[in-house]
Amino acid sequence: MSLFDMKLQDIHAKLADKQLKVSELVDEAFARIGQVDTQIGAFLTLAEEQARAEAESLDEQLAAGGERGLLFGLPMGIKDNIVTEGLRTTCASKFLDNYQPIYHATVMEKLKAAQAVTIGKLNMDEFAMGGSNENSAYHPVRNPWSTDHVPGGSSGGSAAAVAAGEVYFALGSDTGGSIRQPAAYCGVVGLKPTYGLISRFGLVAFASSLDQIGPLTKNVEDTAYVLQAIAGHDEKDSTSARVDIPDYVSSLNGDVKGLRLAVPKEYMGEGIQPGVRDAVKAAIARLESMGATVEEVSMPHTDYAIATYYLLASSEASSNLARFDGVRYGVRSDKADSLLEVYHRSRSEGFGSEVKRRIMLGTYALSSGYYDAYYLKAQKVRTLIKQDFDKVFEQYDAILSPTAPTTAFKIGEQVSDPLTMYMNDACTIPVSLAGVPAISVPCGLADGLPVGLQIIGKHFDETMVLRIAHAYEQAGDWADRRPAL
Amino acid sequence: MSISIQDVEHVAKLARLDLTEEEKQTYMQQLNAILQYAEKLNELDTEQVEPTSHVMELVNVMREDESRPSWPIEQVMKNAPDEEEGQFKVPAVLE
Numbered sequence: 001m002s003l004f005d006m007k008l009q010d011i012h013a014k015l016a017d018k019q020l021k022v023s024e025l026v027d028e029a030f031a032r033i034g035q036v037d038t039q040i041g042a043f044l045t046l047a048e049e050q051a052r053a054e055a056e057s058l059d060e061q062l063a064a065g066g067e068r069g070l071l072f073g074l075p076m077g078i079k080d081n082i083v084t085e086g087l088r089t090t091c092a093s094k095f096l097d098n099y100q101p102i103y104h105a106t107v108m109e110k111l112k113a114a115q116a117v118t119i120g121k122l123n124m125d126e127f128a129m130g131g132s133n134e135n136s137a138y139h140p141v142r143n144p145w146s147t148d149h150v151p152g153g154s155s156g157g158s159a160a161a162v163a164a165g166e167v168y169f170a171l172g173s174d175t176g177g178s179i180r181q182p183a184a185y186c187g188v189v190g191l192k193p194t195y196g197l198i199s200r201f202g203l204v205a206f207a208s209s210l211d212q213i214g215p216l217t218k219n220v221e222d223t224a225y226v227l228q229a230i231a232g233h234d235e236k237d238s239t240s241a242r243v244d245i246p247d248y249v250s251s252l253n254g255d256v257k258g259l260r261l262a263v264p265k266e267y268m269g270e271g272i273q274p275g276v277r278d279a280v281k282a283a284i285a286r287l288e289s290m291g292a293t294v295e296e297v298s299m300p301h302t303d304y305a306i307a308t309y310y311l312l313a314s315s316e317a318s319s320n321l322a323r324f325d326g327v328r329y330g331v332r333s334d335k336a337d338s339l340l341e342v343y344h345r346s347r348s349e350g351f352g353s354e355v356k357r358r359i360m361l362g363t364y365a366l367s368s369g370y371y372d373a374y375y376l377k378a379q380k381v382r383t384l385i386k387q388d389f390d391k392v393f394e395q396y397d398a399i400l401s402p403t404a405p406t407t408a409f410k411i412g413e414q415v416s417d418p419l420t421m422y423m424n425d426a427c428t429i430p431v432s433l434a435g436v437p438a439i440s441v442p443c444g445l446a447d448g449l450p451v452g453l454q455i456i457g458k459h460f461d462e463t464m465v466l467r468i469a470h471a472y473e474q475a476g477d478w479a480d481r482r483p484a485l
Numbered sequence: 486m487s488i489s490i491q492d493v494e495h496v497a498k499l500a501r502l503d504l505t506e507e508e509k510q511t512y513m514q515q516l517n518a519i520l521q522y523a524e525k526l527n528e529l530d531t532e533q534v535e536p537t538s539h540v541m542e543l544v545n546v547m548r549e550d551e552s553r554p555s556w557p558i559e560q561v562m563k564n565a566p567d568e569e570e571g572q573f574k575v576p577a578v579l580e
Contacts (some may be wrong), residue, residue, distance in 0.1 A: 007543040049570035066487070102560045195540050209539055238546040247542055307523040318500060325501070327573050338576050340501075350501040353511075356502060360493070360512050361519060377526050380535030384529065418515055419522060435540030459541070 003028055006481070007224050008074065011168075015062060015073055022062070022073035022117065025168070026055040029075035029119050029338045033166045036301030036485050041141045042161040044080050045088045046120040051075070054117050069115030075168040076111065079158050081119040081128055081204040084108055087118070087379040089206050092128045092136040095330045095350030097239055105202020106234045107171060107213055114225070114229040119167050123157030126352045127321065128173055129208045130154050131181060134415050135354040142187060142411070144483040146451055149408040151270075151425075152182030158216045158339060159186035163359045164485055167219045169226055173203055174209045176269045176309050177404075177428025180440040183459065184403035187442045187481065189469070190216045191223050194460045195435035196241035201233030207316035208239070210432050219479055220441060220470040224248035243460050251463035252470040256437025257291030259397045259468065267401035267427055275446025281400045283443040287468070288474055289442075294400070304381050305430040306422055310432075311365050311378040317355075324350065345431040357418065375389040382433050389434040393458045400469055401427050403440040403452030425439035427454060436460050442478040450481075488517050 016019035030048060035041055058073050078084060080090045084103035084394045085108070104112070108352055111118075125135040133141040133156030141156040143149040147440040151160040155172025159182035162170050172179040174192035191214045198213045205211060215226035218450025220461065228248050234240045263284060288294045326332035326346025333345030344484060351359070365374035393398060405426055414421045431438045436459055440452035453472065457465035473479045493513045497504045497543040500573065558571040 017490050099564055102556065102563055177547070197542075214512050235548070238543075239543065241541060247528050286528045297576065303531075304526055306531065310519060311523055322501075326566060327575055329564035332565070337576060341577060343501040344503045351502075353508075356504075356508070357512060359500050359502065360496055360515055364488070364520075367496065367499060374523065376522075376536055377531060378523075379538055380531035380534040381526050381529060383534050383537040384531070386540065421520055433540075472506060 002165055003170055003220070004032070007219065008225055011074070012072065014067065015068070017356060022055040022058040023052070025073055025075055026051050026117055026119070029167055032164070035117070036164050037166060038143055039142060039147055039485070040160050040164050040166070041139050042122055042157040042164065042166060042443055043077070043120045044123050044157070044310070047118050049085050050087070051117050055086050058115060058117070070225060071114040071116035074116045075119045075170040076313070077119055077122045077158060077170040078108070078162045079155050079170070079194050080122050080412050081173055082107060083173060083202040083204070084118065084121065089121065089122065091127050091410055092124045092138060093352065093355070094137045095324055097331060099329055106199035106236060106251070107230045107302045108202065108269045110230045112229065118162065120169060122161055125154035125156070125442045126355050127156040127204065128175055128178055128315070129317070129354050129358055131263050131421050132409070133413065134217045134411065135352060137352050139440060140411060143408050143409070144178070144485055145187060148184065148410055148413055149449065150186035151338065152404070152408060154178040154233070155216065156182045159188055159190065160185050161390065162186070162188045162216050162218060163483055165482070169222055171213055173209050173211055173213050175313060176432050177425040180428045180438060180454060181404045181425060181441040185408035185450065187450030187483070188216055188218055189220055189223050189439065189441050190214065191227065191439045191462070191465070192437060193227065193231065193462055194241070194437045196239055197231050197460065197462070199237040202235055204319040207261060207313035208317060208320060210313060220439070220466055221252060222250060223439070241460070246463050247281050248463060248466055252468050253370065253467060254471050254474055255350070256287055256471045258467055259292045259473060261287060261292050262297040262392050262393065262396040262399045263294060264299040264302065264399060264401060265296050266299050271405050271423070271426065273406040273446065274401055276402050276406060276451050279444035279446055279451040280453055284474070286399055287472055290471065290475060297392050297396070298461065299386050301381065301384045302430055305385055305433060306426060308378045309429045309433060310361065310422060311374050312382065314358040314362035315365045315375050316362070318345065318359045318366065321355070321359055326350070345348045358462065377480060385430050386434045389436055398464055399456040400454070401454045403427060403454040407446050407449035407451060424436040431456050435459065436466050439465050439469045441473055442481070443472070443476065446480055469474065488513055488520065
């Protein structure tokens with residue numbers, strides 16, 4: 001058994017018993033990357049020297065009898081839109097090809113305090129825009145279950161690296177489903193926490209009212225550990241929530257008896273691939289047999305979520321990406337003769353086509369004369385979508401649905417058709433608009449590719465989401481399945 | 486509502502983007518398709534609905550108005566494409 005298939009607690013027990021060294025874990029990560037990453041393409045930058053030095057220092061600390069942090073010695077990969085001091089951060093964009101952050105994102109400070117080891121930076125869709133990882137300016141990521149297929153996006157590198165055993169865990173970011181959808185496609189666990197639970201300081205902004213950092217791991221317990229390490233208020237992020245952080249790991253009691261779960265009929269209708277529907281139905285039946293009550297409900301505004309999301313996210317993106325002007329960091333076009341040309345040419349040469357498309361859509365939706373018709377209208381519909389969730393949560397502990405309507409599609413299959421691509425996020429987007437937490441756990445295979453079950457909770461009720469996911473995972477047969485690479 | 490090539494050119498100017506003729510055509514078609522799809526929202530009567538700009542009911546976040554140390558200039562300049570004497574350098578703004 002690879003160390004990367006072991007549970008965190010078992011690894012820590014081996015470290016404590018001196019049967020294992022952090023250096024060996026880090027060696028195994030780089031060996032595995034050397035073995036499989038030419039097929040997968042999950043990494044954009046490796047931090048080999050830094051990681052080995054850190055591992056040695058952690059080994060010395062352990063030998064000297066020092067305390068172990070929550071994530072002591074675990075090799076991790078970080079999505080390349082989270083800034084890392086001294087380690088290149090590109091957002092998979094040519095614009096930031098040479099960008100070396102001078103500070104750490106708050107999550108990186110926290111992971112450092114928890115003593116995890118950064119192995120490298122993970123590939124993604126450029127500026128986190130996309131559902132397939134084909135929009136990376138460097139190279140696409142391939143799904144470890146079938147390298148003809150996409151890994152999902154935009155945290156495709158993060159999901160694939162975990163699924164392929166290249167890192168022990170990874171961080172991704174989720175704006176409309178960018179942690180959950182790739183987790184589902186790659187057969188790993190992915191959590192989008194409540195908006196505001198994790199600091200966004202140092203996350204390169206895409207759509208500020210939706211972006212949230214979260215973990216991707218192989219099992220639910222590990223997700224609880226990583227969340228424990230990175231959750232909490234941060235004065236550097238004005239949208240950061242002041243809430244008490246519970247003990248996530250101890251909430252995993254394996255019990256769903258008496259819980260009331262809702263399945264919205266809008267999430268199980270047409271557009272859901274039959275194999276996906278069957279796997280999710282079987283998962284729901286399993287939770288019922290474990291003592292949960294499951295009832296069908298209606299969330300009538302679900303169908304309006306995609307249009308709402310693309311107007312809001314693109315508007316916020318056009319505003320956030322205005323800071324990329326070729327003056328203070330990033331590339332500057334060498335063809336510009338005036339300041340205005342610096343802006344125009346640097347942006348035109350630096351951004352890829354999906355990023356330009358969203359900037360165009362957002363700029364249009366915010367422009368004079370169209371603001372009320374598009375942006376304001378979408379903000380109002382967002383209220384209706386949020387109310388759908390509030391209503392269901394008055395009576396139910398959690399909501400169940402497929403994570404994505406289909407399994408992973410083939411590379412190149414949807415790339416020229418943005419609207420079809422946007423539909424891949426139909427099950428995850430409403431959750432993002434409402435700001436509630438949701439997890440994707442593997443619940444089977446359809447045509448040999450993984451299917452994800454999405455479990456959605458109330459604001460800041462991550463303990464409930466994790467508890468149900470963990471209970472299901474323990475009862476199911478899917479947690480130990482790995483792609484044959 | 487439908488977007489013309491002139492609209493695309495106007496929006497590109499606002500967004501500080503230079504588009505090729507081919508890009509203009511592609512974005513015109515794709516933006517029209519996306520916005521036509523967005524027309525769907527007009528099926529809903531939102532006259533009495535308050536817009537949600539933020540899912541949590543946060544009020545303004547303030548801190549004491551006290552000076553704090555900032556980054557050393559050489560650090561801030563580390564990623565600058567062009568700099569001189571601790572300042573970002575750009576082409577002349579005035580002719």
